[in-house]
Amino acid sequence: MEKDENFSEWFDRxxxxxxxxxxxYPVKGFVVYRGWGYEIARRIASILEELLEEDGxxxxxxxxxxxxxxxRREAEHIAGFSGEVFWITHAGERRLERRLILRPxxxxxxxxxxxxxxxxxxxxxxxxxxxxTVYRYETKATRPLYRGREFLWNEAHTAHxxxxxxxxxxxxxxxxxSKVFDKLCLSYLILRRPEFDKFxxxxxxxxxxxxxxxGKVNQIGTVHHLGENFARAFDVTYEDPTGRQRYASTxxxxxxxxxxxxxxxxxxxxxHGLVLPxxxxxxxxxxxxxxxxxxxEAVAEYAVEVEGVLSEGGLRVILxxxxxxxxxxxxxxxxxxxxxxxxxxxxxxxxxxxxxxVRRDTLERCETPLDGAVEAIRVxxxxxxxxxxxxxxxxxxxxxxxxxxxxxxxxxxxxxxxxRVNWCxxxxxAERMKEEVAGEIRGMRWDEEETPTGPCIACGGEALxxxxxxxxx
Amino acid sequence: MEKDENFSEWFDRxxxxxxxxxxxYPVKGFVVYRGWGYEIARRIASILEELLEEDGxxxxxxxxxxxxxxxRREAEHIAGFSGEVFWITHAGERRLERRLILRPxxxxxxxxxxxxxxxxxxxxxxxxxxxxTVYRYETKATRPLYRGREFLWNEAHTAHxxxxxxxxxxxxxxxxxSKVFDKLCLSYLILRRPEFDKFxxxxxxxxxxxxxxxGKVNQIGTVHHLGENFARAFDVTYEDPTGRQRYASTxxxxxxxxxxxxxxxxxxxxxHGLVLPxxxxxxxxxxxxxxxxxxxEAVAEYAVEVEGVLSEGGLRVILxxxxxxxxxxxxxxxxxxxxxxxxxxxxxxxxxxxxxxVRRDTLERCETPLDGAVEAIRVxxxxxxxxxxxxxxxxxxxxxxxxxxxxxxxxxxxxxxxxRVNWCxxxxxAERMKEEVAGEIRGMRWDEEETPTGPCIACGGEALxxxxxxxxx
Numbered sequence: 001m002e003k004d005e006n007f008s009e010w011f012d013r014x015x016x017x018x019x020x021x022x023x024x025y026p027v028k029g030f031v032v033y034r035g036w037g038y039e040i041a042r043r044i045a046s047i048l049e050e051l052l053e054e055d056g057x058x059x060x061x062x063x064x065x066x067x068x069x070x071x072r073r074e075a076e077h078i079a080g081f082s083g084e085v086f087w088i089t090h091a092g093e094r095r096l097e098r099r100l101i102l103r104p105x106x107x108x109x110x111x112x113x114x115x116x117x118x119x120x121x122x123x124x125x126x127x128x129x130x131x132x133t134v135y136r137y138e139t140k141a142t143r144p145l146y147r148g149r150e151f152l153w154n155e156a157h158t159a160h161x162x163x164x165x166x167x168x169x170x171x172x173x174x175x176x177x178s179k180v181f182d183k184l185c186l187s188y189l190i191l192r193r194p195e196f197d198k199f200x201x202x203x204x205x206x207x208x209x210x211x212x213x214x215g216k217v218n219q220i221g222t223v224h225h226l227g228e229n230f231a232r233a234f235d236v237t238y239e240d241p242t243g244r245q246r247y248a249s250t251x252x253x254x255x256x257x258x259x260x261x262x263x264x265x266x267x268x269x270x271x272h273g274l275v276l277p278x279x280x281x282x283x284x285x286x287x288x289x290x291x292x293x294x295x296x297e298a299v300a301e302y303a304v305e306v307e308g309v310l311s312e313g314g315l316r317v318i319l320x321x322x323x324x325x326x327x328x329x330x331x332x333x334x335x336x337x338x339x340x341x342x343x344x345x346x347x348x349x350x351x352x353x354x355x356x357x358v359r360r361d362t363l364e365r366c367e368t369p370l371d372g373a374v375e376a377i378r379v380x381x382x383x384x385x386x387x388x389x390x391x392x393x394x395x396x397x398x399x400x401x402x403x404x405x406x407x408x409x410x411x412x413x414x415x416x417x418x419x420r421v422n423w424c425x426x427x428x429x430a431e432r433m434k435e436e437v438a439g440e441i442r443g444m445r446w447d448e449e450e451t452p453t454g455p456c457i458a459c460g461g462e463a464l465x466x467x468x469x470x471x472x473x
Numbered sequence: 474m475e476k477d478e479n480f481s482e483w484f485d486r487x488x489x490x491x492x493x494x495x496x497x498y499p500v501k502g503f504v505v506y507r508g509w510g511y512e513i514a515r516r517i518a519s520i521l522e523e524l525l526e527e528d529g530x531x532x533x534x535x536x537x538x539x540x541x542x543x544x545r546r547e548a549e550h551i552a553g554f555s556g557e558v559f560w561i562t563h564a565g566e567r568r569l570e571r572r573l574i575l576r577p578x579x580x581x582x583x584x585x586x587x588x589x590x591x592x593x594x595x596x597x598x599x600x601x602x603x604x605x606t607v608y609r610y611e612t613k614a615t616r617p618l619y620r621g622r623e624f625l626w627n628e629a630h631t632a633h634x635x636x637x638x639x640x641x642x643x644x645x646x647x648x649x650x651s652k653v654f655d656k657l658c659l660s661y662l663i664l665r666r667p668e669f670d671k672f673x674x675x676x677x678x679x680x681x682x683x684x685x686x687x688g689k690v691n692q693i694g695t696v697h698h699l700g701e702n703f704a705r706a707f708d709v710t711y712e713d714p715t716g717r718q719r720y721a722s723t724x725x726x727x728x729x730x731x732x733x734x735x736x737x738x739x740x741x742x743x744x745h746g747l748v749l750p751x752x753x754x755x756x757x758x759x760x761x762x763x764x765x766x767x768x769x770e771a772v773a774e775y776a777v778e779v780e781g782v783l784s785e786g787g788l789r790v791i792l793x794x795x796x797x798x799x800x801x802x803x804x805x806x807x808x809x810x811x812x813x814x815x816x817x818x819x820x821x822x823x824x825x826x827x828x829x830x831v832r833r834d835t836l837e838r839c840e841t842p843l844d845g846a847v848e849a850i851r852v853x854x855x856x857x858x859x860x861x862x863x864x865x866x867x868x869x870x871x872x873x874x875x876x877x878x879x880x881x882x883x884x885x886x887x888x889x890x891x892x893r894v895n896w897c898x899x900x901x902x903a904e905r906m907k908e909e910v911a912g913e914i915r916g917m918r919w920d921e922e923e924t925p926t927g928p929c930i931a932c933g934g935e936a937l938x939x940x941x942x943x944x945x946x
Contacts, residue, residue, distance in 0.1 A: 022586060022589070022590075024586070024589060025535075025536055025582075025585070025586065026540055026543060026585055027536060027538055027539075027540050027571075027573065030536035030538060031536070032533065032534070032535050032536065032586055033533055033534040033535075034531070034533055035531030035532060035533060035601070038531075038532045038533055038534050039532060041534070042532065058507070058508030058511075059508060059511045059512060059515065060505065060506055060507055060508060060511055061505070061506040061511050061514070061606075061625070062498075062505050062506075063498055063500060063503035063504070063505065063623055064537065064575075064606060064608075064623060065500060065503060065559075065623070066500075067499055067500050070499060082565070083565045083566065084564075084565050085564070085565065086538075086561050086563070086564045086573075087561065087562060087563040087564065088559050088560065088561050088562075088575070089560060089561075089562045089563065090559070090560040090562065091557075091558070091559045091560065091610035092555070092556045092557050092558065092610045092612070093556065098500075100500065100559075102537075102561070109498075112498070112499055113495060113497070113498065113505055116495070116497055128508070133534075133537060135537075137564035137565045139565070150536055150537060150538070152534070
C-alpha cells in the first residue's frame with residue numbers, strides 16, 4: 001500500500017484498518033468515530049483543553065441548536081453561513097414556531113449569554129471554550145476528516161475591554177495552537193487570510209495551514225479578531241471604571257480536531273499504516289512474545305513481567321499474547337495502528353533479561369536491559385517525536401516553491417506545490433490566479449514579515465504582499 | 474435560603490450562583506453548562522468512562538443525526554419516540570430528500586454499523602460507549618438538569634452471542650452504574666420497570682431511581698435487555714462456530730449525566746449551597762488567608778507555601794488571595810460552590826505551621842500540622858464521603874413508606890413519599906393508582922427479591938409483585 005502513489009486510497013485504507021472512522025454511515029458527510037480514532041481525538045482535545053484552561057478559559061457546553069433570530073443578528077455572519085446550515089423545522093407532530101439551526105459555529109449561541117454575563121470591566125476578560133461537533137452543509141465533495149457535514153472541533157470565545165486586549169488574546173490563541181501542533185509534531189504555516197477569505201464577521205483572520213500529500217492544503221486551526229462586530233450586533237456592553245458603557249472587543253478561535261487527526265495521519269503515516277506521536281497514541285507500546293519450542297512458558301511469563309514493569313512506569317501498554325496469531329501478523333496489525341514502540345520478546349530476551357525495541361517511525365531495532373527500560377523507552381519517544389517533527393517540517397519546506405509569473409505558478413500548481421508569490425492586494429488578481437491556474441491565495445505570513453521583491457504576479461503592478469497560493473480543502 | 478422550605482427556588486439559585494447551568498438560553502428546554510457545572514459533568518463522565526473501558530467498551534462517537542428510514546426500522550422503538558423527535562427538513566436553501574432526526578438515543582444510528590462490524594462469533598461481544606447530548610421534544614414542563622430537550626448522557630451498546638451472555642452484560646451494566654453512584658455518594662433504588670414502562674424495543678428494563686427533596690423520583694440510569702428485537706430489525710447476524718447464521722442478542726444502557734448532577738446537588742446540598750463529593754469537585758480545597766494587621770506578609774507567604782504543598786500532594790487547590798474581598802465573603806462564595814474543604818490561614822497557623830480545616834458537609838473545624846496535611850485532608854475526604862453517603866441512604870430509607878390500601882397510598886403520595894405496595898400486575902390497577910392517587914408504579918426491586926404479603930392494593934386480587942410507587946420526573 002503505497003502512500004505516495006495513491007494517497008487517497010492509502011488514506012481510506014488507514015481509516016478503515018486502523019479503526020479511525022467508518023465512513024459507511026448512511027448519511028452523506030457524517031462519519032462514525034471508532035475506538036482507536038476517538039481515543040486519539042480525545043487525547044488531542046485534552047492537550048488543547050489543558051492549555052486553554054491554564055490560560056483561564058472555562059470549559060462550557062452550549063446547546064447544539066440556535067434560534068433563527070439569534071443566528072440572523074450579525075449581517076456578515078449570516079451571509080457567510082446561511083447557505084450551509086441545517087434547519088430544524090418540526091418536533092414531534094408539530095411545526096416549530098421559531099425554526100432552529102444546528103450550530104455551524106457558536107458565536108450566535110454564545111453572545112446572548114455574554115450579554116447577560118458581562119456587566120462591568122471586572123467581568124473581563126471572559127474566556128470560555130468547548131469541545132463539540134458542528135454542522136455545515138458542504139456542497140463540495142465531502143471526505144472523511146477533511147471535509148464533513150459534521151465535524152469535531154474545539155472553539156474558544158473571549159471578550160475584552162478593548163481592541164488591544166483582544167489582540168493580545170489573538171496572539172495567545174495562536175501561541176496555544178502552535179503548542180498543540182508542536183506536540184503533535186505537525187508543521188504549519190501561520191497565515192493572515194486575505195480580506196475576501198476572512199471569517200464571516202471578523203476584522204481579520206489568522207489560519208494554520210498545513211501541507212497534505214495530495215497537494216491540497218489542510219486548514220487545521222483559525223484565530224479571529226472580531227473587533228466590536230459581534231458585541232454591537234448582540235449589544236454586549238460593560239461599564240468601564242469611569243461609569244461609561246462600552247462595547248466589548250471579542251475574539252474566537254477554533255481548532256479542527258477532525259482535520260488535525262487527518263494531518264497526523266497524512267504527515268506521519270507510511271506504507272505500513274499509521275505512525276502516532278507517543279503523546280496521543282492510545283497505546284504507546286505493544287509487547288509481542290515470540291515463543292519458540294521449549295521456551296513458550298518462559299517467554300509468556302517474562303512478557304507478563306515486562307508488561308507489569310512498563311505499565312507501572314506509566315506507559316500505556318498492550319500485551320498481544322493471542323495464541324491464535326503469529327508474531328508476523330501482530331507486527332502487521334500494530335504497525336497499521338501506529339503504536340510508537342514494539343517490544344519483541346523471545347528466548348534471547350528472556351535469558352538476558354532484555355527487550356528488543358522496534359520504533360515505528362523508522363522500524364529500527366535496538367536492545368535494552370529490562371532494568372531501566374521505562375527510561376530507555378521514554379528517551380526513544382523523544383527521538384521519535386523529534387524525527388517526526390523534523391520530517392514534517394522538512395516536507396513543508398520542500399513543498400514551498402516560488403513563482404514570479406503566472407506560467408511558473410501554473411506549473412507549480414500542477415505539481416501541487418504551495419507557492420510564494422507577490423500580490424498587489426486586489427480581488428481581481430486573486431480571482432485571476434484562481435481561474436487561470438486554480439490557485440487560492442491562502443494569505444501572508446503572520447509570524448514573520450515578508451517584503452515583496454517584485455511586482456504583482458498577475459497584473460504586474462506594485463505588490464503589497466507576499467502570499468502563499470495553493471489548492472485547498 | 475432554605476433548601477427544605479422551597480426546594481425549587483433553592484435549586485434554581487444554586488444553579489445560578491454556583492455557575493452550574495444557565496437556563497436563560499433563548500430556546501425552551503436547552504441550557505448552557507457553565508464552567509463549574511461542566512467540569513463536574515466531565516468528572517462524572519470520566520469516572521464512568523474509565524469503568525466502561527476497563528470492562529472492554531470502546532469509546533466511539535456516532536453522528537447526531539439519524540436518517541428517517543433507519544429510525545423507523547424497529548416498530549416499538551419508533552412508536553415510543555416518534556412523538557418527541559426534532560426533525561431536520563432543510564439544509565441551506567434546499568429541502569432534504571431524506572429527513573433527518575436529532576438522536577433521542579442512538580440505537581437506530583448504531584445498528585446499521587453493528588451489521589457491518591459483526592460477521593462472526595469472534596467479533597462478539599462487541600461493546601461501545603459514547604458520552605454525548607441527546608434530544609427529546611418534551612411536552613411536559615422542562616426543568617434544568619431534570620428534564621430538558623437536550624441532555625448530556627453516556628450511552629453504551631453491546632452485542633452478544635445469545636440472550637444469556639447479553640443478560641450477564643445487563644448485570645455488569647448495573648454493577649458499573651452502581652459503582653459510579655456509590656463514588657458520588659448517591660443512594661438509589663434498582664427497579665425492574667413494569668412492562669408498560671420499559672424502553673421502547675426492550676425485552677425488559679432496569680432503572681436507577683433516586684429520591685428528590687420535592688418528592689418526585691429522579692431516574693438517573695437505565696439498563697435494557699433488547700433480546701433480538703433490534704438485531705432482527707437491523708439484520709445483525711453472525712456466523713456461529715458451526716457455520717450457522719444467528720441473530721445477535723443486544724443490550725443498551727444510559728446514565729443521565731445531567732440528572733446525576735441534579736441528584737448530587739439535591740442530595741448533598743444544604744442551606745449554604747452546593748456540597749460536592751471530593752472525587753468530582755473541580756477544586757477540592759480552597760485556601761483563604763485571614764490577614765491581621767502586622768501579619769499580612771507572613772500570612773500571604775505561608776498561604777502560597779501551603780498551596781504549593783497541597784498541590785504537590787495531588788490535591789486540586791485554589792488559593793483565594795483576592796485583596797478586595799473579606800474572608801467572610803470568600804467563605805460564603807466557596808461554600809456556595811461546594812468545595813469540600815476550606816483551609817483558613819491566620820497568624821496562629823503561621824506561627825504553629827498548622828492549617829485550620831473546615832469541612833463543607835458539617836462545617837466542623839479542626840487543626841492539622843502542615844507536615845502531613847495532604848494525608849490528613851485525604852482522610853477528611855473519606856470521612857466527608859462516608860457522611861454524604863450515609864446521609865443520602867438514610868434519607869432514601871426514610872422516604873420509603875408502606876401502604877396496604879388506596880387511602881393510605883393517597884396520604885403517603887400527598888406527603889410525596891416513595892411507597893411500597895402489593896400489585897397484581899394488571900395495567901388496570903396501575904392505571905387506577907395513577908388516576909386516583911397520582912402515583913406511578915416505578916417497578917419492583919431488581920437486586921433483592923421481595924414477596925407480596927397481602928392482596929393487590931387496587932383490586933384486592935392476588936398480588937404478584939411488591940412495587941414502588943411515587944411521583945416522578
